[in-house]
Structures are given as structure tokens and as C-alpha cells.
Amino acid sequence: MAILERIHLAIIREVERQGSLTAAAAQLNLTQSALSHAIAKLEDQIGVKIWRREGRSLQPTQPGEFLLAAANRLLPQFAHAEERLRQFAKGDRGTLRIGMECHPCYQWLLKIVAPYLDRWPKVEVDVRQKFQFGGIGALFGYEIDMLVTPDPLYKPGLRFTPVFDYEQVLVVGPHHPLRGADFVLPNQLAEETLITYPVPADRLDIYTQFLTPAGISPRQHKPIETTDIMLLMVAHGRGVAALPRWLVEEYASRFKVYPVRLGPDGVAKQIFLGMREADAEIDYIRAFIELASTHRVEAAPLPI
Amino acid sequence: MAILERIHLAIIREVERQGSLTAAAAQLNLTQSALSHAIAKLEDQIGVKIWRREGRSLQPTQPGEFLLAAANRLLPQFAHAEERLRQFAKGDRGTLRIGMECHPCYQWLLKIVAPYLDRWPKVEVDVRQKFQFGGIGALFGYEIDMLVTPDPLYKPGLRFTPVFDYEQVLVVGPHHPLRGADFVLPNQLAEETLITYPVPADRLDIYTQFLTPAGISPRQHKPIETTDIMLLMVAHGRGVAALPRWLVEEYASRFKVYPVRLGPDGVAKQIFLGMREADAEIDYIRAFIELASTHRVEAAPLPI
DNA sequence: CTCCATATGTGAATGAAATTCATCGATTTA
DNA sequence: TAAATCGATGAATTTCATTCACATATGGAG
Incomplete structure (x- = not known):
């Protein structure tokens, strides 16, 4: 009754990764022949070719692509399940x-x-x-x-x-003209360098909730990975950033950075x-x- | 390396459903002994008991509950994958x-x-x-x-x-002198603006089968992407085009465009x-x- | 073009592992 | 208390995945 087994998925995934049956076999601690037999049997049982044999290269067919997707979805879950069982065995939760x-x-x-x-x-x-x-x-x-x-x-x-709820604020350096302002308006950022985390603009609140509705773009947009570097840049006047207020307050002791409300009503986030x-x-x-x-x-x- | 297999998940799910090893074995077309051995080996390999044996009843332990959840999640995916493969095999997917x-x-x-x-x-x-x-x-x-x-x-x-077979015809606007003509000769297009899809001339029938053999080129050649715009231009006297007759007839209700046979014998296409x-x-x-x-x-x- | 290294396919042989068989002890029920 | 039912266990058996040996095909180097 049951045809498809974990080993088949493992073979299909490994062949995709390695590019050849032989290399996949080595990776799985099996002989090439074993894989060939296993796949031949599977292809025979389900009545569908998994690869197109073009010379010595294997191109997945449509069912092959489908199985590959299934393998990439299911195999990690098997691995995780075994990992958790091992943790249970060790007494971990x-x-x-x-x-x-x-x-x-x-x-x-x-x-x-x-x-x-x-x-x-x-x-x-x-x-x-x-x-x-x-x-x-x-x-x-x-x-x-x-x-x-x-x-x-x-x-x-x-x-x-x-x-938690928090307010998203603009962060500026000690010599920035906006420091201490009650709030900032979108057009006041038109000539600024905006520093953000490296994610698409439509995932950044400063754009979706502040700049884009007003039709404003900053002069320059600089992606930075880490919060520390980001605030260092801001503190030294290299640009402005948008961060949660609580985070700015937390860093206040290490960097000279100052929060400014975004718009008269602020930007609320959860x-x-x-x-x-x-x-x-x-x-x-x-x-x-x-x-x-x-x-x-x-x-x-x-x-x- | 790999311990957990599909069969183990099937056993665990079936024992939960049937309430006993014996019943589950019957459901899976196996003997009770087979299941007992299989589970004993699994429990041995992962070092965790799957059921608490209380008298003759089996209560899942915490790892057992976890495996049961995994089984209920993964087994339907296997079944679904096999079902889809069968559809691939039948050729209806x-x-x-x-x-x-x-x-x-x-x-x-x-x-x-x-x-x-x-x-x-x-x-x-x-x-x-x-x-x-x-x-x-x-x-x-x-x-x-x-x-x-x-x-x-x-x-x-x-x-x-x-x-399908069709006739490739010249398309002209309502005020074009060729409108209503029995046919057109290549040299009659020498002073025309010819509108075509944006593909090389050697892929256009109007060239390969009509103009080029006669050594004629139109005054101007204008590439247009879409049929609608093309016919709009033709209807307003901005040029002529070459299209299938059936297509011209189809558009006749929306645009004032008229077909003219290419040469006395027409240009037949398939x-x-x-x-x-x-x-x-x-x-x-x-x-x-x-x-x-x-x-x-x-x-x-x-x-x- | 030929040769060689490398790849996959195939059939027979093998051996490990799953399954069954036979049986036991334990538990539930009548 | 006997009968019935269930799971566990060890030995026997069968199945089936794997390997081995070899055939075949391909692509690249010389």
C-alpha cells in the first residue's frame, strides 16, 4: 500500500543537491547501484519518471519537481522529530x-x-x-x-x-537641528540620509506609515545590519534612523542619540x-x- | 542514521485510533508480533518509551504524544503526495x-x-x-x-x-484607396507605412511571402506590440498591417478596418x-x- | 576520431532486517 | 476459576534492500 518512503525523499533531495546519483549515493552512504535500484522501483510502482535522463545528467520531471518540494518540506520535519526525541531521551523537554x-x-x-x-x-x-x-x-x-x-x-x-505596544520614533544625533523638536514632518526628511535594517521598504514602518503616505523619499537610503552600528552612525551625524522609543532610551547611555516623534500623533506599533x-x-x-x-x-x- | 520511518508513524497513529496493538496490526495488514517488534526496536534505538504499559492498555508517554502529533501531520502529506503522483501517472494532473x-x-x-x-x-x-x-x-x-x-x-x-488554415490579408483603414480592391500587388505598398508585431522581418509572412520575393520594401516599418493598438492605427489611416483574415473579421465590429487579398492568389497560412x-x-x-x-x-x- | 574517465543501468548473489510462527505470562471478564 | 484476549519474546523464515560485477552510454582530452 505505502510506496513513498523517507529514503526516497532523501534520495531525491540529495540528487538535486549533488547533481548526480553517484555523488548523492556517497553522501547517503550507499552505492550508486542501491540508489538506481531504489529509484527504478519507485518509478515503476508509481508509474511516473522522476528524472529525464539526458545523457548523464538528470533533470527532474514535473512529478520530480513535486517530489523535491515534498522532500524539502518533509525531511526537515523528520530530522526535527528525531532531534526532539533525542532530547526527550536525554531528559530535556x-x-x-x-x-x-x-x-x-x-x-x-x-x-x-x-x-x-x-x-x-x-x-x-x-x-x-x-x-x-x-x-x-x-x-x-x-x-x-x-x-x-x-x-x-x-x-x-x-x-x-x-x-507589547511601543512608539516608533525618529532617532537623530546630538547636533541635528531636529533634536528636541516636538515632532517631525515627512518633508523634513527629504534631504536626510535614512538608515534602516536591510529589508524591503514596504516592510519598514517609517515608509509605510510615514513617508510613503506623504509621497516623500529621503535623499539617501542606507541599509545597516546591526543596531549598534546604526546608532553609531546616527550619533555621528551620518544620518537618521527609525526605531522603537524604548530601544532608543535603552541605548541612550551608550550613544548620543535622541528620539523625535514621527508626526504630531506619533507612530504606534505592536x-x-x-x-x-x-x-x-x-x-x-x-x-x-x-x-x-x-x-x-x-x-x-x-x-x- | 535515519531511525524514524513512515511505518512507525503509521503504527503510532493506528494504535491510537484502534486502542490496541492487535487491532492496529490487523488494520495495517501485519501481525501483532510485527508491530511489537517494530516498536520495541524503535523504542530501543531512540531510548524512549512510546507507551506506558498499564496492564494491557497502552497510554502514550510525552514522546508518544509528540510522535502522534507528528504522525497526524506527516502521514496525510504522504498520502496526499502519493495521490498526486497517481494523478501525474494517469496524466490528468x-x-x-x-x-x-x-x-x-x-x-x-x-x-x-x-x-x-x-x-x-x-x-x-x-x-x-x-x-x-x-x-x-x-x-x-x-x-x-x-x-x-x-x-x-x-x-x-x-x-x-x-x-487551422487561414488567409493572411492586408488590413487597411476606411479611407484607404485599396479598400475594397480585389487584391494588392507588392509595389502598391512601396509608399506605405507597414505596421507589424515587433519580430524580425524574416519571421513575417508579409515579407517572406509577398514583399521580399518582389524586391519591395515599404516606405516605413513600425513595430507595435498589441493587436488593438495596431488596428487602431490602421483604422485612423496611420498605416497598413498584415493579419489573418479571421482576426480582421473578428475585430470588424470594433474598428473600421478592411481586408485586402495579398496578390491575386492570396497568401495561405497554417x-x-x-x-x-x-x-x-x-x-x-x-x-x-x-x-x-x-x-x-x-x-x-x-x-x- | 579514439581513448579514457565517469556516469547510470541491470541481473544475480548476499545478507541484514522485517515479518511470521509458536508460545508464554499477564490481565480482564464471564 | 476458566476462558479469552492482549502484548512480549525468541527462533525460524522470508522478504527485500544492498552490494558486486559487469554492461552501456556519454563527454572531454589528447
């Missing part, structure tokens, strides 16, 4: 894999994780920063178990919990923790959300 | 990638694709207009599965089927569908050709 879509939240996350590790000594925590398909896909694909994001996407099977509904009963996952909720960062008071 | 080398055929193609989509709901249709190597190469290179072209190139491995011999057995590909053959556009009667 498991691994909480946290995906971050929100660069400046890293500081905040560290504050949550520290007490969490104390309270759940048998749970490993793994924080990941990058995703291929966007965080939601990583949640659905069981690559991560928790997603830290400013963009909750309410879909069946997922659950989002707001964990950060959410996303998880799978299916994991709702797992105690150490629920505990993380509860812990995060209690560590809420108070929002700067915003006018209505 | 796949993507039909159609390459167009014949600009004005687009209207005709839409008429074929509409009923095709109804009849083959699980087949995706993808229409592509541009190729790197020319259509034949795209067929050989598996970039497309079907080629709509006026130039069949009979090569081993390819199969071309004529799907459109072919090209495919790979290797795909001859794939139902959804063959069905497309059959459908296209029944939707033949009747050729305008041509003198012999």
Missing part, C-alpha cells in the same frame, strides 16, 4: 525555535529569554533571524515554533498574541508572538507567551 | 506550458484554453510569449510543452499537428501545434491537440 522578523526586538527578546531559561532549564531556545518564505511559512513548515513579528497574519491554524494552534497545549510554549506578556514594555503615552 | 510564436493566435488560443480548463480541472495552463532560443529550442529544453507556431520544423523527437514525441502518451497533452483540432477556424476559400 525540547527546543523552542524562535523566529525574529523584527530586528530591534532582539534586545527585548533577550530580556524574556533570560528568565525563561531559568524557569525551564530543560528547554533549549534557538533564535533564528532569516527565513526563506517569510515567517508565517516557517511557522507552518515547522521550521520555527514561535514568531516575533510586527505583522500578524491571522490565518486558520495560527494564533497571534500582542506582547509586536506579536505567533504560534501554531496545534501547539497550544505544549506547556513550555504557552509558558513563553505568558512570560512575554508579563514583560510588556509600556508604551509611551500617545495622543489619541 | 500537470502543467501544460504553451509557447506562442504567433502573435495574432492569442485570440484563437483563448478560445481553446477556456473549454480545456473546464475539461481538465487539475491541469494548470501557462502561456508564454517569449523565448530565449526560439520556440523549438524551448520545446527541446522542456521550457514549454506545446508550441503554437506558423513554422513547423520537422525534427526527430518533435511532432507538429496543423490546427498554424501548427508542436509537441515532443515523448509526451505523446500524456493524456492532458494529447487532449489539448485534439481539442484544438475540433476548434479549427475555417479558412477563407482561396483560389487554387
